[in-house]
Amino acid sequence: MPSTKSPRPEPGSLLELSPKALRAWLAERGLPVYRATQILAWVYRRGAASFAAMTDLPRELRAELEGTFAFPELVPTRVSRSADHTRKLLFDLGDGNAIESVLIPDPPRLTLCISSQAGCAMDCGFCATAQLGLRRNLSSVEIAGQVRAAQAQLDPDERITNLVFMGMGEPLHNYDAVVEAIATISSDWGIGISARRITVSTVGLVPRMLRLVTDTAALLAVSLTATTDELRDRLMPVNRRYPLAELMGMCRSLPIPQRRRITFEYVMLDGVNDSLDDARRLVRLLTGIRSKVNLIPFNPFPGTDFRPSAPEVIERFQRLLLDANVNATVRRSRGRDIQAACGQLALANRDGDVAPICLLYTSDAADE
Ligand code: SAH
Numbered sequence: 156m157p158s159t160k161s162p163r164p165e166p167g168s169l170l171e172l173s174p175k176a177l178r179a180w181l182a183e184r185g186l187p188v189y190r191a192t193q194i195l196a197w198v199y200r201r202g203a204a205s206f207a208a209m210t211d212l213p214r215e216l217r218a219e220l221e222g223t224f225a226f227p228e229l230v231p232t233r234v235s236r237s238a239d240h241t242r243k244l245l246f247d248l249g250d251g252n253a254i255e256s257v258l259i260p261d262p263p264r265l266t267l268c269i270s271s272q273a274g275c276a277m278d279c280g281f282c283a284t285a286q287l288g289l290r291r292n293l294s295s296v297e298i299a300g301q302v303r304a305a306q307a308q309l310d311p312d313e314r315i316t317n318l319v320f321m322g323m324g325e326p327l328h329n330y331d332a333v334v335e336a337i338a339t340i341s342s343d344w345g346i347g348i349s350a351r352r353i354t355v356s357t358v359g360l361v362p363r364m365l366r367l368v369t370d371t372a373a374l375l376a377v378s379l380t381a382t383t384d385e386l387r388d389r390l391m392p393v394n395r396r397y398p399l400a401e402l403m404g405m406c407r408s409l410p411i412p413q414r415r416r417i418t419f420e421y422v423m424l425d426g427v428n429d430s431l432d433d434a435r436r437l438v439r440l441l442t443g444i445r446s447k448v449n450l451i452p453f454n455p456f457p458g459t460d461f462r463p464s465a466p467e468v469i470e471r472f473q474r475l476l477l478d479a480n481v482n483a484t485v486r487r488s489r490g491r492d493i494q495a496a497c498g499q500l501a502l503a504n505r506d507g508d509v510a511p512i513c514l515l516y517t518s519d520a521a522d523e
Contacts, residue, residue, distance in 0.1 A: 169225040171296045172198065173335060180223065186216070194220070196344040198227060199303065229300030234308055235493035242308055243493050246301070248273065252290045254323055256301040258308065258315075259489050265309075266317040269301045271333055272324025277358045279391045281380070281422055283456040284323050292329040298336035302346050318353045321376070326355050327363040337371050356420065361397040361405045368409050376418035376449075377406065381428050382436035390428075399440065406444050416445040416482075423464035423472070424453050434475040447482040454488065 170176050178191045193212065197203040206212075206220040231244040232253075242258040252273035259266045274287035306315065318340065320326040326333045333355065341350040350372035357364060358378050368375060381387035387394035394402075406417055419441065423429050437448070450473055453463040464472075469485055476483035 170223055171294055172224040172227045173295050174339060175295075175335060177224070190216070192344045195339070199299070199339065199345045200343075200347065227296045227300055227303075229297060229304045231304055231308075237489070237493040239489055241489045241493065242305075244301070244304060244308065246304070248297070250291075254293065254297075254301070256305055256322060257489075258305050260313070261489075264316045265313055266319060267302060267305050267315050268319050268321050269298060270322035270324050271298060271320050271326040271329050275324050276328060277325045277391070277393055279358065279378075279380075279393075281390060281424060281453060281459070281461050283459075286458075289324075289328075292332060293324070295332040295335035295339060298332060299339040299346065302340055302348070306346075315348060316352060318348055319356065319376075320354065321356045325358055325360070327357045327360040327367065330363055330366065334367070334370050337373055341372075354418065356418075358391055358393045359397050359402045360393065361401055364405055365409060368411060374415065374418070375409070375411075376420055377402070378420045378422070379437070379440075380420070380422045380424075382433050382440055386428060390424075403440050403444070406446075411445070413445075416447050418447055418449055420449045420451055422451045422453050423469050425462040425464045425468070427461065429464040429468050429472055431471065431475055434472045438476060438479040438481055441481055447484070448476060449484055449486050451486045452488065 170180070172194075174191060174195060177194060178188060181188060181190050190212070194206075194209065197209045203209055205226055206217045206224075209217055209220075212220075229246055232247045233245040235243045235245075237243075240260045244256045244258070246254050246256075248254065254270040254273055256270065257268045259268065270293065272289060272292050274290035275282070275284045276289035278285045278288075302315065302318065309315070320333065337350055337353055337355075339345040340348050340353065351374070353371075354374040354376050355367060355371075356376040356378060364375060364377075367373065378391070379387075381390050381394070382399075384394060384398050387399060409417070411417065421428070421437070441448070450469055452466075452469060453461055455462065473483045473485055
């Protein structure tokens with residue numbers, strides 16, 4: 156029987172301890188479902204290091220769990236700390252894939268940015284992750300595991316206040332795992348970060364946006380980045396499937412509580428989407444939607460032809476939005492010295508030992 160201390164059991168030999176798999180396994184054995192909550196609380200809330208440590212479970216059950224499930228732990232292979240206290244965690248998934256999470260302090264907030272897939276299938280022209288293609292979906296255990304691993308890196312006085320799915324991957328393209336991870340992260344038996352402080356960022360997979368706000372209390376962020384179908388088709392191929400009218404129509408009709416807003420991310424690309432006409436079209440697109448806009452200066456990566464818009468161009472763009480009563484913030488780049496900003500991770504990993512990925516450095520997308 157493999158030891159629970161082993162960080163990575165032989166692939167296929169043990170099951171992953173997802174809430175769903177655990178409940179199914181208990182049910183199969185005719186064991187009460189409350190055991191699932193008890194076991195998961197040991198893992199996520201009480202920080203047990205092994206099944207053996209779950210002292211209020213019958214000894215035989217502990218042994219059976221050990222023989223059946225891998226104890227969920229995701230151990231970072233590298234943690235880099237930036238001068239601005241941004242921390243980047245690199246995880247080697249053991250199958251040739253790597254992902255990263257970034258902790259971004261912005262007192263009183265501490266935001267964790269996590270990945271939902273290794274690579275990405277969405278193929279956005281300005282994103283480094285797109286170059287990898289989709290390597291694979293992360294499991295709910297791997298997604299929630301990033302949060303646990305980040306918690307282990309906190310200083311004693313720190314606490315994660317917000318969580319954003321703005322790392323690698325398209326969260327709504329890995330829907331079931333993301334929703335299960337949100338349950339693990341937000342429930343009482345789990346990590347206990349309220350779903351209202353979790354933001355899921357999407358390229359705009361329209362039908363799943365509706366499912367997400369129906370199935371969870373998480374906030375939604377939509378990566379817009381273009382104000383015409385002609386440009387968005389080119390920058391974000393998903394637009395050919397779900398064009399702007401459909402996307403904005405869905406945003407307008409989503410059943411979102413009155414006091415909440417949808418965040419729209421807009422990557423500022425020099426000479427591509429940063430004119431005042433773009434800003435005016437953006438204002439029109441957002442009419443009737445409780446929204447806020449995050450303007451993100453493009454982070455260049457090797458091989459890209461795009462350049463970031465100049466600060467004064469971004470400021471002019473923002474001013475037009477503000478004058479039209481559209482809430483707009485310019486994202487500061489964080490963790491540049493440790494390549495934690497979006498598109499920079501390809502640089503960080505150029506030694507070739509892990510796959511390059513792309514992350515965003517935003518920190519307040521989940522404000523209420
Ligand atoms: N797939 C999801 C979440 C991951 S990307 C989505 O697209 O929303 C998170 C954010 O980073 C998105 O808003 C994306 O547009 C932005 N982004 C991607 N590449 C970037 C780059 N090179 N510079 C700045 N922002 C980038």
